[in-house]
Ligand SMILES: [Zn+2]
């Protein structure tokens with residue numbers, strides 16, 4: 001066996017890892033090091049995952065990027081687990097643990113290592129005589145790929161390549177500082193330099209120091225030569241402004257919080273993997289417990305990760321963490337610039353940041369020696385990544401804690417049915433916070449039957465009880481939240497002559513009407529167009545808007561309460577950078593009376609002057625063909641009801657519904673989680689849905705409906721072999737979303753034992769498509785939704 005063969009995961013949607021030989025002359029890369037390898041006509045950077053298998057015709061590693069492994073061993077194990085658990089391409093999974101842009105090769109710099117002497121006309125040497133060049137620049141000058149040529153020169157010791165990619169992404173500042181050596185300034189320019197430095201506290205960046213007077217540059221170099229001033233390059237860390245906080249003191253704990261903290265502290269101290277489910281009703285003070293264990297981990301020099309569903313929607317938690325832990329906090333989220341993201345990654349990797357707060361992907365942050373990992377609002381669907389690799393951030397967090405001997409805390413006011421079942425079976429330890437911090441009890445809830453209101457010709461958006469509650473709330477000078485989990489103006493455009501709805505040209509869904517009726521948008525593929533003036537089917541010109549979204553609610557509220565100050569928050573508003581923070585801050589500051597929005601307003605905000613929550617249509621989502629419809633509705637309604645009455649004012653909730661007797665609604669009103677769980681788990685057992693059985697969803701996509709159906713049928717047949725006693729195969733059938741982005745979708749749903757289903761799917765796909773690529777097939781292990 002050749003011991004110079006490594007297995008490399010490439011950042012490509014390929015199911016296999018590839019073996020390469022490490023040529024003599026290159027350092028042997030350890031597991032977790034990045035290497036540059038040829039792949040087809042390209043060169044790509046991959047991660048060494050172990051030893052490879054020696055077969056004839058192996059290609060050579062072109063270069064070793066990291067001589068000491070960059071990726072921490074537990075994260076390598078985690079990436080492999082993600083790949084195996086979710087049947088996801090290994091390279092895509094390893095990419096999750098790499099630095100941002102860590103798979104780009106162009107940053108490497110070549111320089112002359114030794115004086116080449118009068119080497120006869122070597123083009124690379126000649127190009128480098130003037131100084132180091134990036135490989136990409138070198139390639140452009142030579143008009144070809146210089147890698148092989150460079151490798152030869154490197155073996156001869158003539159050229160060195162600095163492959164430290166991280167250097168390329170940093171921004172450096174030249175900082176001048178007083179050395180303490182006292183000198184007599186030689187002239188007014190030197191005196192001014194010393195004066196400016198002294199006034200700035202002894203340190204200043206060079207451009208700032210010489211600003212406004214060109215003679216200062218020369219004076220500075222003379223002072224440096226004389227030893228009174230030193231100039232050094234320092235890395236400039238771009239950190240998001242959210243982090244400018246100060247140290248805050250821990251809050252006092254309630255009796256209940258203190259009781260829950262005991263076992264958490266014990267677990268952190270034990271340095272063993274212990275998973276907890278922290279079930280705390282809204283306003284019960286879960287965040288303070290998170291912070292206490294983060295603090296405890298820090299005391300023993302261990303790091304922590306706090307996952308939140310969406311950073312922009314949890315400004316309070318981020319701010320509180322920054323106040324509490326100061327500069328050691330790193331925040332990773334989608335609004336960061338590429339530079340900020342890069343710097344945050346390296347701050348964490350180098351141990352400068354020990355507390356990481358972020359959405360889903362922060363579960364892969366390179367925190368060394370992890371002590372605790374927290375998943376706030378663990379039931380949120382946004383933890384699931386809906387494109388490959390289709391991982392669930394919560395489940396990956398628990399696995400990471402297991403691999404690192406850390407404590408995992410899953411927190412929620414409305415735990416997912418799976419997590420609660422895990423707590424009941426003893427897989428997770430359960431901690432309960434059942435009372436609100438502060439004086440107020442739970443809000444009073446009124447359900448309004450919209451059927452009766454509609455029959456009597458009343459307004460379907462603002463029913464009389466809701467109008468009355470709003471009037472009183474405004475008269476008291478308090479604030480209200482109105483939830484409608486549906487953005488846009490109208491839900492569809494209906495032809496009165498033929499009864500057809502305006503439909504997306506790419507998907508099998510109707511178009512949503514936006515901007516007061518001016519435009520239409522597909523909420524699945526984003527297709528945007530001017531609202532049609534005639535029916536596409538019969539050319540009829542009588543089109544009617546049906547259904548309503550958040551835009552219409554704003555209109556209705558403004559008509560009914562012309563003096564009220566209203567604001568909207570949904571995905572349309574959130575497209576503008578900073579808009580979410582602006583709307584939330586305006587509401588928090590009392591510049592808005594009524595905040596209207598989708599589920600974005602139901603999350604962990606804490607607005608002490610909100611005393612009324614109106615749910616305009618509580619049934620949105622209940623009608624979806626998804627086994628989680630009731631769970632999602634229960635969670636959303638419980639969450640939004642929890643926004644009412646959080647300060648010292650009592651809260652009220654008005655819930656409008658066509659299905660006032662539905663168990664998800666009734667039990668959300670009473671905030672009765674146990675009763676909801678018992679009802680829901682019965683349904684899951686009867687129907688064979690998680691947690692009673694695992695699911696694997698296989699979606700076959702094809703531009704041609706017939707071809708897609710045939711592929712799906714063949715796969716389903718292969719999957720049925722050997723299914724007996726292990727899993728059931730449902731379908732193939734057209735997916736509930738039968739056409740998406742011009743592709744027809746057929747779905748095969750497997751229910752049963754996860755391991756057996758995964759093996760069977762892999763076997764069937766390898767048999768049909770081979771080891772490397774499974775074109776047109778998406779495999780979703782543990783889907784959160786089967787639409
Ligand atoms: Zn028509």
Ligand SMILES: [Zn+2]
Pocket residue numbers: 504505506507522523524525526527741
């Ligand atoms: Zn569409």
